Amino acid sequence: MSDLTVPALPTVRERPLDPPDEVARLRQQGGVHRMTYADGHVGWLVTGYSAARAVLADSRFSNRPENMHPPIPGRFAAGKELRERGFQTPPGFFLRTDPPEHTRYRKLLTGQFTVRRMKLLEPRIEEITASALDALEAAGPPADLVQDFALPIPSLVICELLGVPYEDRARFQDDSKILVNLETGAEEAIAAIGRVFAYLHDLIGRKREHPADDLISGLIEGGELKDDELAGVSFLLLVAGHETTANMLALGTYTLLTNPGQLAVMRGDPGAVENAVEELLRYLTIVHLGPIRTAIEDVEIDGHLVRAGESVTLHLPAANRDPDRFPGGDTLDLTRPAGGHLSFGHGIHQCLGQQLARVEMRIAYPALLRRLPGLRLAVPPEEVPMRSDMSIYGVHRLPVTW
Amino acid sequence: MRINADTSVCIGAGMCALTVPKVFDQSEEDGTVVLLQKEPPAELDEAVRRAVNLCPSGAISIA
Numbered sequence: 044m045s046d047l048t049v050p051a052l053p054t055v056r057e058r059p060l061d062p063p064d065e066v067a068r069l070r071q072q073g074g075v076h077r078m079t080y081a082d083g084h085v086g087w088l089v090t091g092y093s094a095a096r097a098v099l100a101d102s103r104f105s106n107r108p109e110n111m112h113p114p115i116p117g118r119f120a121a122g123k124e125l126r127e128r129g130f131q132t133p134p135g136f137f138l139r140t141d142p143p144e145h146t147r148y149r150k151l152l153t154g155q156f157t158v159r160r161m162k163l164l165e166p167r168i169e170e171i172t173a174s175a176l177d178a179l180e181a182a183g184p185p186a187d188l189v190q191d192f193a194l195p196i197p198s199l200v201i202c203e204l205l206g207v208p209y210e211d212r213a214r215f216q217d218d219s220k221i222l223v224n225l226e227t228g229a230e231e232a233i234a235a236i237g238r239v240f241a242y243l244h245d246l247i248g249r250k251r252e253h254p255a256d257d258l259i260s261g262l263i264e265g266g267e268l269k270d271d272e273l274a275g276v277s278f279l280l281l282v283a284g285h286e287t288t289a290n291m292l293a294l295g296t297y298t299l300l301t302n303p304g305q306l307a308v309m310r311g312d313p314g315a316v317e318n319a320v321e322e323l324l325r326y327l328t329i330v331h332l333g334p335i336r337t338a339i340e341d342v343e344i345d346g347h348l349v350r351a352g353e354s355v356t357l358h359l360p361a362a363n364r365d366p367d368r369f370p371g372g373d374t375l376d377l378t379r380p381a382g383g384h385l386s387f388g389h390g391i392h393q394c395l396g397q398q399l400a401r402v403e404m405r406i407a408y409p410a411l412l413r414r415l416p417g418l419r420l421a422v423p424p425e426e427v428p429m430r431s432d433m434s435i436y437g438v439h440r441l442p443v444t445w
Numbered sequence: 446m447r448i449n450a451d452t453s454v455c456i457g458a459g460m461c462a463l464t465v466p467k468v469f470d471q472s473e474e475d476g477t478v479v480l481l482q483k484e485p486p487a488e489l490d491e492a493v494r495r496a497v498n499l500c501p502s503g504a505i506s507i508a
């Protein structure tokens with residue numbers, strides 16, 4: 044290990060699909076590093092797989108926003124500024140809570156996201172995928188794979204699951220984009236959150252009067268949550284359901300189209316798809332800045348003493364390529380056993396929607412490649428705009444032809 | 446091997462049910478782990494070990 048403090052979180056990628064070289068270099072030196080945060084706090088950066096797993100599984104680390112220091116300026120620092128001005132994370136936004144609060148919300152929802160429940164959604168997701176492909180074919184060639192395929196599928200799926208009318212998407216899609224943009228300032232974030240919450244409160248009111256067979260109506264009926272908690276839970280599910288799978292679908296397609304050998308694996312054998320999806324999740328690790336946790340007691344991680352109050356940034360893309368856990372991990376290999384990656388996190392906050400995301404990807408990638416055997420990029424790969432400015436990585440647009 | 450499951454720790458992530466559906470299921474109510482067999486046959490040992498390692502919350506263990 045080195046005793047030097049990393050002066051700032053490296054964020055510039057030399058190659059679009061690899062974490063910054065500087066982060067990989069740090070990982071070679073060790074899994075745990077001191078790092079200066081955007082507000083001057085001297086905290087930690089974790090680049091190693093086993094250390095990242097250990098932190099995420101340890102209940103002595105908090106996920107509450109008021110304990111967190113911002114690793115980079117912009118959106119994260121704006122969050123801190125907002126809290127200092129008295130703005131509180133909405134109740135029900137359980138990603139940023141600790142037990143027992145977290146447990147209460149999570150237990151109300153996990154029954155809705157079981158492996159079995161998600162399997163029952165398969166026929167409907169196949170239908171949605173087929174109609175997205177019809178629309179894509181009607182729009183092109185060429186077409187933008189993000190707007191005509193990658194976004195509509197998970198968007199429609201999460202809307203149906205929650206019971207949010209898809210026609211209303213203009214009322215939250217743009218705002219959810221603003222909220223994952225790393226450059227969004229405090230004022231802009233307050234305004235976006237305000238608009239989405241106004242919409243959700245309105246929706247919850249309507250559902251109280253006319254319940255239907257959907258998740259939000261079910262939560263209302265359960266009677267456990269107050270309206271502002273319901274809005275917070277719905278907000279988290281809506282944003283998380285939109286900004287994640289959509290980016291995996293588009294970035295994954297970009298990755299396959301620029302790796303013909305791996306594209307052949309995904310195309311060749313339906314039995315290879317499950318593992319191929321895990322490897323794409325590992326290799327691409329779209330949650331590329333965070334999670335962030337803060338110690339509430341002194342904790343020793345990999346021989347380093349993290350003191351109470353210090354923040355730790357987990358670099359999931361670096362951890363997922365740790366050669367100790369995934370030898371040769373800088374190479375995409377759709378046949379490697381990729382299970383155990385940290386792309387959905389680890390510990391009590393591990394992604395609630397992961398089984399849904401898996402079903403969506405296992406259906407959508409092969410369906411796309413089957414329908415459009417001649418699918419290719421419509422521009423040189425270096426002209427595809429990458430989402431370096433967003434907290435969820437991906438491509439802004441993916442011009443394709445066939 | 447003998448499996449123990451602690452539903453008070455389980456967060457319903459479903460990695461167990463995804464990995465060894467013959468041994469693990471999830472409750473319809475709150476998604477927590479349901480053990481279908483407490484002492485599965487030896488040919489499932491390796492898969493069960495994989496599930497224990499994948500479980501994010503430490504809710505399942507083997508003895």
Ligand code: HEM
Pocket residue numbers: 106137138139149201279280283284285287288291329330334335385386387388389391392393394395396397399400
């Ligand atoms: C490929 C797609 C996805 C990826 C890569 C992903 C990634 C993640 C990660 C890394 C976390 C943990 C964050 C942390 O520990 O701080 C998380 C949590 C979460 N995700 Fe996902 N996610 C995906 C899809 C989804 C979908 C489709 C939903 C919709 C239901 C969803 C809902 C959630 C929720 C509600 C949490 C918070 C869980 C908690 O705090 O207990 N995710 N996700």
Ligand code: SF4
Pocket residue numbers: 454455456457458459460461462469471476477478499500501502503504505
């Ligand atoms: S993998 Fe662990 S946390 Fe997830 S359902 Fe199974 S026992 Fe519970």
